[in-house]
Amino acid sequence: MAEAFSALPFLPPLRLQINNRKLIEGFYRGIGAPDIGAVMRIIDKVDKVSTDVLAKMLADDAGLAPDQVERCLALAAIRSPDRSFADQVQALGVRDPMLDEGVAELTTVVEGCARFASAGWSSKPTCGSRVAWTITRAPYSRPG
Secondary structure, three states: OHHHHHOOOOOOOEEEEEEOHHHHHHHHHHOOOOOHHHHHHHHOOOOOOOHHHHHHHHHHOOOOOHHHHHHHHHHHHOOOOOOOHHHHHHHOOOOOHHHHHHHHHHHHHHHHHHHHHHHOEEEEEEOOOEEEEEEEEOOOOOOO
8 A cells, every 4th residue: 555655646645544343343342332333333423522421322322331431431542653552452451352353453554554654655643443644745856
């Protein structure tokens, strides 16, 4: 992907947002959420409503206990500039095979995107249950 973008010197800055459903679904399975789909729909509002509103919705609409709500909000709050997000997810103490698979896949994506720098791209990643990169191409100059 980095090679393809590198071949397009006219490309304006862009933002990539990457979501790994296995990570979030595995996390919600691991905490014993009774309605994983409801939790996903509610957490998807993280950029639109306050943490207090999310907490109330998770309890009332998704049937989560207070400790489950806390863990879901902790996962949604994870941000890091590199693969250290995986350690932060692991530190939440949730275990599930699907979660492990999702973390491994997202780590691979993060490491792959790091190659943008070697292709002349500047990237500023934010990693967590979602990964977003703001990517800009180094200024293009014609050879010779």
